[in-house]
Structures are given as C-alpha cells and as structure tokens.
Amino acid sequence: MAVRPLFDDDQRRARLARRHRLAPGTAADRAEQVVDDLVAVHATDPATVFLAVAARLAAPGIADTERALYADGTVLRRHGMRKTLFVVPADLAPALYASTTAKAAAAERTRLLRDFAASGRDAAWTAGAQDAVLAALAAALPDSPDGLTGSQLGELVPQLRETIDYGVGTSYQAAQPVSMRLLRLLGMEGTLVRRRPLGGWTSSRHRWVPGPPLPAAPSAAERAAAQAELAGRWLASHGPATEDDLVWWTGWGVREVRAALAACAAVEVELSGGTTGFALPDDLAPVADPAPWAALLPALDPTAMGWKHRDWYLSPEHRPDLVDRSGNLGPTAWWNGRIVGGWAQRPDGEVRLELLTDPGPEARTALAAEAAALRTLLADTRVTPRFRTPLERRLGD
Incomplete structure (x- = not known):
C-alpha cells in the first residue's frame, strides 16, 4: 500500500500564510488578486470585505476594493456557500451559481411562496410585486444610474411596505417586511444585484440594479462539473483539508462533496493525528516556512x-472569547499562523488588542504595529462587527 503524504500542522500553517497572502513578501497589488486567492470573502458584514482585502494589500486601503466592486465589476457580491453572501471573482460566478446558488435560490423561492401564501398572498400576488419592483427600477435608472435602496423602492412599490406573519403559532412568531424577503430572494436569484451603498464602505444600505439575464437552471451534469471546479479552487487555496471542512464550507451534502473531490482528482493525504485530508495531485510538495508574520x-x-476543524490554528481554549454562539469568528490577532488574541475598535477610534496567550516580545511588537496601522487605515470610520463576540464586546464597548 502506498504511503500517504503527511502534512503536519506546521506545513498547513505555512501554506495558509503564503496562499492567503499573509506572509511577508506575499501581499497583493490589487484587490482582485486577494479575492481570487481566497476564493470567496464573506460579505454578510460589509466591513469584512474591505478589511480582509486591505490586510493583504501591499498598500492597504479601501479604494482599490471599491474600484473592483463598483467600477470594474471584476469581483461580485453573490449568495453562495451556506446561503451566505460572499464577494467572489467574476470568473467564478457562473460556477458558484450552478454549483450552489441555483439550488439554494429555488428552495428559498419555495419557502417564500409558502410563507406569503400563509399570509393571504398567492403566487400571482408575489409575481405582481416582483414585476412592480423591476418596473420601478427601470423607470428610476435614467435619473439614478447607481440604483435604488430597499427603502427607496418601498416608497415606489407599496407591496414592499406590507408585512407577513412568520412562524404563526410558534415561539418565534414575528412580522416580517415583504421587502426583506422579496429583495433577498431576487438578489439570490440574480434578478437584482447589489451596487454601491448609501453612505461609506461599512454601510449595508446597498442600492439595487437589475441583474443580467438569468441563466437556465443547471442540469445535474452542469451542477456536478461546477462543484468540481469550485472544490478544486478551494483545495488550491485551503488544502490540504478534510472532507468535513469542505462539507461545512460549501454547505453541500456529503455525497456531493465526495463526487466533487473525485472529479477534481483530489488525493488522500495524512494530517496531524492521523486524520485523512485531501489535496490536489499536483500540490503535494512541501512549501518553505515563511518569515515571522503578524496580522489583524x-x-x-x-x-x-x-x-470547520480549526484546532491547528485556533486553540480550543480561546473559542469562548473569539467565537459567537453561531460559530462566527470575531476580529482576530495572528502570529505565525496561529490566532493568539483579538481586537476591537473603541468609540474614540482606538484599536485595542487583547492577547489570550503570550506569543513573546517580537510578536507583541509586531501586533502593536499592526494595530497602529489599522487605526490609521480606519481614520474616522468606526467598525462594529455585525456578529459580536465576547472579546470584541469587552474591548470595544
């Protein structure tokens, strides 16, 4: 039996540093390079996109990401893995839609129609509301080429101002605005596209414009091919990794992940502790350890x-401080491939650090310099994460 290649935790941390552009000498010149190497950047919290890219640019800033998103369209906001909003390379968008978004959007439309019907709004009513939104946008675009916000659309489309009763008879019963559900669905489907928001780069009041013509629903073969493409892109950036990691990251079923791994010719490797991982067949050679590095x-x-499995870079004892109840990580402080603490911005603009382990004087000096650089980058902007963790609250309030 052939011996499987071994990737210990040090080798995985070296790959993380180099491939995610955190090691010295790996910073990017343009936002597109960062997004391409990371495959997808979380966009649920608008600030994440800009700060994640800035942390990996040779000349950290906000303007280049705004250019890529809003002027050039070389990176796009799209719903994808786990029904979450991401920024992805434009050339990956078709594979993302076919592999993941189309199925999620179809399920979301089914739920929306069911919930609207329970409030006395049938499919014809929903279609009429959708048509009214598109007509309002078409009429407004000559004078508002950047699009309209949800609030502005609500002023023009009365249906959007209505509410539905959600979860009737349950402990989570609530009134939901039609606008929240319908605009989110149209965004998932690609009928509408988010553009530059009102306000600054941390704003979530995005303007909406009509999207490109919707592609046909992918066939089973097209979905499988797109999943193989996405899995291969992810392994090139994140591998070696476990099957569980890919199931979690994509939100696909186990059978789909196994088929995608086979289709991109991923090979089994051994990770620390004897765990089975996967890597691309031409990516089995070790990479050199990078020079010491720090990042916020x-x-x-x-x-x-x-x-999904993070013990090789996040100590379990630090999770209560850095992870919220839904498994979201807050702002983190890194030293040589490990999370050693976290940070937050106070109302006066100060960036405060808290180290959960002592990484030594070199690390403390480097992380203090990162905090000073981040304070300069943020300038008058104040950043409060949408999903707050205990450490971030402790430092930021």
Missing part, C-alpha cells in the same frame, strides 16, 4: 472561517 483580521475573515 476582521470578523468573519475568510482565513479564520475557512475550515
């Missing part, structure tokens, strides 16, 4: 959130 990464950063 934002809440939901794609590196911190890149794997």
Whole structure:
C-alpha cells in the first residue's frame, strides 16, 4: 500500500500564510488578486470585505476594493456557500451559481411562496410585486444610474411596505417586511444585484440594479462539473483539508462533496493525528516556512472561517472569547499562523488588542504595529462587527 503524504500542522500553517497572502513578501497589488486567492470573502458584514482585502494589500486601503466592486465589476457580491453572501471573482460566478446558488435560490423561492401564501398572498400576488419592483427600477435608472435602496423602492412599490406573519403559532412568531424577503430572494436569484451603498464602505444600505439575464437552471451534469471546479479552487487555496471542512464550507451534502473531490482528482493525504485530508495531485510538495508574520483580521475573515476543524490554528481554549454562539469568528490577532488574541475598535477610534496567550516580545511588537496601522487605515470610520463576540464586546464597548 502506498504511503500517504503527511502534512503536519506546521506545513498547513505555512501554506495558509503564503496562499492567503499573509506572509511577508506575499501581499497583493490589487484587490482582485486577494479575492481570487481566497476564493470567496464573506460579505454578510460589509466591513469584512474591505478589511480582509486591505490586510493583504501591499498598500492597504479601501479604494482599490471599491474600484473592483463598483467600477470594474471584476469581483461580485453573490449568495453562495451556506446561503451566505460572499464577494467572489467574476470568473467564478457562473460556477458558484450552478454549483450552489441555483439550488439554494429555488428552495428559498419555495419557502417564500409558502410563507406569503400563509399570509393571504398567492403566487400571482408575489409575481405582481416582483414585476412592480423591476418596473420601478427601470423607470428610476435614467435619473439614478447607481440604483435604488430597499427603502427607496418601498416608497415606489407599496407591496414592499406590507408585512407577513412568520412562524404563526410558534415561539418565534414575528412580522416580517415583504421587502426583506422579496429583495433577498431576487438578489439570490440574480434578478437584482447589489451596487454601491448609501453612505461609506461599512454601510449595508446597498442600492439595487437589475441583474443580467438569468441563466437556465443547471442540469445535474452542469451542477456536478461546477462543484468540481469550485472544490478544486478551494483545495488550491485551503488544502490540504478534510472532507468535513469542505462539507461545512460549501454547505453541500456529503455525497456531493465526495463526487466533487473525485472529479477534481483530489488525493488522500495524512494530517496531524492521523486524520485523512485531501489535496490536489499536483500540490503535494512541501512549501518553505515563511518569515515571522503578524496580522489583524476582521470578523468573519475568510482565513479564520475557512475550515470547520480549526484546532491547528485556533486553540480550543480561546473559542469562548473569539467565537459567537453561531460559530462566527470575531476580529482576530495572528502570529505565525496561529490566532493568539483579538481586537476591537473603541468609540474614540482606538484599536485595542487583547492577547489570550503570550506569543513573546517580537510578536507583541509586531501586533502593536499592526494595530497602529489599522487605526490609521480606519481614520474616522468606526467598525462594529455585525456578529459580536465576547472579546470584541469587552474591548470595544
């Protein structure tokens, strides 16, 4: 029996540093390079996109990400893995839609129609509301080429101002705005696209514009091919990793993940502790250890959130401080491939650090410099994560 290649935790941390552009000498010149190497950047919290990219740019800033998102369209906001909003490379968007989004959007439309019907709004009513939204946008675009916010659309489309009763008879019964459900669905499907928000780069008040013509629903073969493409892209960035990691990251079923791994010719490798992992067949050679490095990464950063099994870079004893009840990681402080603490921004703008383990004087000096650089980058902007963790609250309030 052939011996499986061994990747210990040190080798995985070396790959993380180099492939996620955190090691010295690996910083990118353009936002597109960062997003491409990370595969997908969480966009549920608008600040995450900008801070995650800035942490990996040779000249950290916000403007280049705004250019890529809003001027050039070389990176796109799309719903994807786990029904979450991400920023992805434009060339990956078709595979993301076919592999993941189309199925999730179809299920979401089914739920929406069911919930609307329970409130006395049938499919014809929903279709009419959708048509009214598109007509309002078409009429407004000549004078508002950047699109309209949900609130602005609500002023033009009365149906959006209505509410539905959700979860009737349950402990979570609540009134939901039609606008929240319908605009989210149209965004998932690609009928509408988020553009530059009102306000600054941390704002979530995105303007909506009509999207490109919707592709046909993918066939089973097209979905499988797209899943193989996405799995291969992810392994090139995050591998070696376990089957569990890919199931968690994609939100696919186990059978789909196994088929995708086989289709991209992934090979079994051994991880620390004898765990089975997978890597691409041309990616089995070890990489050199990088020079020492420090980083302050934002809440939901794609590196911190890149794997289900995180003990090789996040000590279990630090999870209560850094992870919320839903498993979301808050702002983190890194030294040589390990999370050693966290950070938060206070109302006065100060960036405060808290180390959960002592990484030594070199690390403390480097992390203090990162905090000073982040304070300069943020300038007058104040960042409070949408999903707050105990450490972030402790430092930031």
